[in-house]
Amino acid sequence: MRVELVLKNRLKVARAEKELSQGALAEMVGVSRQTISSIETGQFCPTAKLALVLCVALDKKFEDLFYFE
Incomplete structure (x- = not known):
């Protein structure tokens, strides 16, 4: 059985x-x-680079902005 992880984000809320x-x-x-x-x-x-740049720009930790579902 293969589990597929989907990267989700809270970008709109943080923005x-x-x-x-x-x-x-x-x-x-x-x-x-x-x-x-x-x-x-x-x-x-x-x-990964863009995700981290977004975290810096929004003053958020990676795990606060991105998560797997």
Whole structure:
């Protein structure tokens, strides 16, 4: 039996706490607004580097922002 882990995130909530638009966060981390949207909706899984850059930008620990389901 194989268990498939799906990476989920709390990016939208964390972004809202900082009162940042998708565009503003995207500019801070060097990606497009569409990339941020795709991560938030689960259509795109960020690289480890981008995930960590997002954590720094939002002042969150990795485990507070990303989790497996």
